[in-house]
Amino acid sequence: MFLAPAAAILGIALLYPIGYMIYASFLDWNPSQRIGEADWVGMRNYLKLLHDEAFWESTWVTIRFASIVVTLEMILGVGLAMLLDRNLRGMSILRTIFILPMMIAPIVVGLMWRYMYHPQVGIFNRTLKSLGFDPIPFLSESNWAFASVIISDVWQWTPFIFILSLAALQSLPKSAIEASRIDGASGWQQVLHIKLPLMLPVLIVTVLLRLIDAFKVLEVILVMTNGGPGLSTEVLALHISRTASEFRELGEAAAMSNVLLFLLMLLTICMFGYTKLQEKRSLHLRQAAKEEV
Amino acid sequence: MPKIELINLQKSYGAVSIIDGLDLTMEDGEFTVFVGPSGCGKSTTLRMIAGLEAISGGEIRIDGRVVNRLEPKDRDLALVFQDYALYPHMNVAKNMSFALRLARYEKSKINSRVNEVAEMLGLTEYLNRKPAELSGGQRQRVAMGRALVRDASTFLFDEPLSNLDAKLRAQMRAELALMSRRIQKNMIYVTHDQVEAMTLGDRIVVMKSGKIMQVGSPEELYRSPANLFVAGFIGSPTMNFLKAELSEEGGQIFVTGRGFSLPLPAKCKPRLSSHNGRTVMIGLRPSSFSVGEGEGSIELPIILSEYIGAQSVLLSEMGGQKITIEVSSEAPIPSGAPMNFVVESEGIHVFDSDTEKAL
Numbered sequence: 001m002f003l004a005p006a007a008a009i010l011g012i013a014l015l016y017p018i019g020y021m022i023y024a025s026f027l028d029w030n031p032s033q034r035i036g037e038a039d040w041v042g043m044r045n046y047l048k049l050l051h052d053e054a055f056w057e058s059t060w061v062t063i064r065f066a067s068i069v070v071t072l073e074m075i076l077g078v079g080l081a082m083l084l085d086r087n088l089r090g091m092s093i094l095r096t097i098f099i100l101p102m103m104i105a106p107i108v109v110g111l112m113w114r115y116m117y118h119p120q121v122g123i124f125n126r127t128l129k130s131l132g133f134d135p136i137p138f139l140s141e142s143n144w145a146f147a148s149v150i151i152s153d154v155w156q157w158t159p160f161i162f163i164l165s166l167a168a169l170q171s172l173p174k175s176a177i178e179a180s181r182i183d184g185a186s187g188w189q190q191v192l193h194i195k196l197p198l199m200l201p202v203l204i205v206t207v208l209l210r211l212i213d214a215f216k217v218l219e220v221i222l223v224m225t226n227g228g229p230g231l232s233t234e235v236l237a238l239h240i241s242r243t244a245s246e247f248r249e250l251g252e253a254a255a256m257s258n259v260l261l262f263l264l265m266l267l268t269i270c271m272f273g274y275t276k277l278q279e280k281r282s283l284h285l286r287q288a289a290k291e292e293v
Numbered sequence: 294m295p296k297i298e299l300i301n302l303q304k305s306y307g308a309v310s311i312i313d314g315l316d317l318t319m320e321d322g323e324f325t326v327f328v329g330p331s332g333c334g335k336s337t338t339l340r341m342i343a344g345l346e347a348i349s350g351g352e353i354r355i356d357g358r359v360v361n362r363l364e365p366k367d368r369d370l371a372l373v374f375q376d377y378a379l380y381p382h383m384n385v386a387k388n389m390s391f392a393l394r395l396a397r398y399e400k401s402k403i404n405s406r407v408n409e410v411a412e413m414l415g416l417t418e419y420l421n422r423k424p425a426e427l428s429g430g431q432r433q434r435v436a437m438g439r440a441l442v443r444d445a446s447t448f449l450f451d452e453p454l455s456n457l458d459a460k461l462r463a464q465m466r467a468e469l470a471l472m473s474r475r476i477q478k479n480m481i482y483v484t485h486d487q488v489e490a491m492t493l494g495d496r497i498v499v500m501k502s503g504k505i506m507q508v509g510s511p512e513e514l515y516r517s518p519a520n521l522f523v524a525g526f527i528g529s530p531t532m533n534f535l536k537a538e539l540s541e542e543g544g545q546i547f548v549t550g551r552g553f554s555l556p557l558p559a560k561c562k563p564r565l566s567s568h569n570g571r572t573v574m575i576g577l578r579p580s581s582f583s584v585g586e587g588e589g590s591i592e593l594p595i596i597l598s599e600y601i602g603a604q605s606v607l608l609s610e611m612g613g614q615k616i617t618i619e620v621s622s623e624a625p626i627p628s629g630a631p632m633n634f635v636v637e638s639e640g641i642h643v644f645d646s647d648t649e650k651a652l
Contacts, residue, residue, distance in 0.1 A: 179374060185366070193391070193395075
């Protein structure tokens with residue numbers, strides 16, 4: 001009885017849209033039709049995806065983008081947290097400044113970086129020019145464009161990993177770290193042998209959260225490159241949005257969304273699986289300890 | 294095994310002074326216990342010796358070398374923490390061998406060292422377990438094992454037994470005493486428990502508010518406390534304190550209070566005759582009383598009688614103040630009726646009521 005409201009909300013807010021999307025992926029549906037008027041085409045949309053090179057290209061771009069940004073963000077975020085985990089004067093202000101990028105709307109981030117990358121008036125090329133170097137085609141050459149969107153994403157999302165790692169670091173048992181100092185561990189050895197292993201559970205969840213987010217990235221890239229040049233920065237979310245709005249293929253777009261959803265679901269299951277495993281292990285440990293007493 | 298010297302050691306956080314000019318020398322191979330109520334600065338002192346806490350003034354010397362700015366790892370000491378501070382992600386063997394692995398010892402040497410210490414502490418069958426799979430007492434042993442494997446010259450203990458239950462604590466205390474006799478190293482031990490201090494220490498340092506109150510062997514502290522604080526802190530049940538006046542009569546010194554007058558031993562005379570007529574504090578150990586009648590015996594009411602077996606602890610009143618008396622008892626002593634007691638004159642401590650120092 002008590003579950004009824006929750007079940008109702010779950011049904012309306014979650015299952016209905018997903019069911020709608022799955023249903024739509026079996027239709028040949030364009031935006032001028034009502035959903036009832038669309039033709040049922042069975043698996044045709046999915047089969048078409050199998051042979052759609054643009055789709056596979058954008059999937060590959062997405063996977064590359066997500067793995068590179070998350071790797072870079074983890075290294076930078078955890079590194080910064082290690083550096084700033086100390087009580088110096090003004091550290092709290094510095095920490096606040098560090099997490100500012102995360103609070104800016106993605107559209108604004110995209111506009112800001114597009115302006116900075118601008119071939120003539122952008123700060124980067126102006127600086128290069130004043131130093132006597134050739135300008136760099138930040139957004140007009142495939143490899144540079146890919147690197148440019150990666151840089152902007154790293155700029156915006158490193159703070160997320162930074163604050164989570166900092167929280168993890170500060171909740172580590174102080175005495176274990178002191179014990180390692182007495183045992184002769186240098187700063188690096190403390191990080192490698194004590195801090196990182198103890199932070200691992202938090203770091204794994206952080207990676208998965210960021211991966212899920214990175215797979216769905218849209219606005220910044222839409223504003224900066226709109227997927228170009230060519231398909232070099234066309235991530236899945238962007239490809240889906242163009243399929244729906246430019247090519248007017250709602251059924252196909254729905255099918256692609258389902259593939260993306262499936263990918264993300266795999267990641268989420270990995271995450272839940274990991275936490276389940278942890279819980280099981282700690283339960284087992286506690287029982288073993290109890291039997292001992 | 295080095296000598297450790299603290300010279301005018303100071304610690305303050307901002308304007309708040311925690312340790313206020315400590316001077317102490319800990320000799321080679323000595324078991325020193327720092328004891329005092331919480332907040333007296335004993336743990337801070339230990340952490341400064343270990344190098345975990347920066348010092349605000351003065352010097353720490355190990356073997357004549359000033360170590361003020363030396364990293365903990367360069368001071369050649371091992372520390373057992375109050376909460377054990379085991380590495381939760383490593384099993385017992387890894388926990389114990391961590392320092393040796395960092396120092397890049399040969400694998401065979403590490404194994405033999407770990408096995409040797411594990412055997413000594415009865416940990417052999419737990420070597421593959423993680424700390425979470427161990428009971429409190431076992432974790433405590435692993436923490437000691439980790440210190441022992443290192444073979445450091447000085448062992449520091451920061452209230453290592455305070456997280457254990459009473460029975461286990463007594464057992465670990467005995468094991469610790471045996472261990473310290475076997476390995477013959479410098480030991481510095483911090484505790485708030487005077488029983489631990491008395492049973493373990495060769496030398497006890499009693500601290501209060503960042504100052505040393507008295508340094509001495511357990512017997513010295515018990516027999517001749519230097520001040521009221523030490524007298525009240527050491528010994529269980531605690532010493533009774535009463536106001537009294539010194540007087541001399543027929544060549545003998547007496548302490549006289551409300552309803553009692555007790556003679557002091559003749560050897561006190563040279564020390565005390567100059568204080569004749571002054572009001573002082575006297576301290577009487579509960580065990581200085583014995584049941585019996587005779588010269589100088591006093592009659593005291595028995596308000597409450599607690600029979601503990603070999604002893605009875607009696608609550609009584611003397612000089613208008615509640616006092617405790619501890620007597621050996623074959624049979625329970627009934628409360629209500631007054632009894633006669635003889636006070637052992639050797640057991641009367643006299644303190645200046647202003648400076649609180651022993652006279």
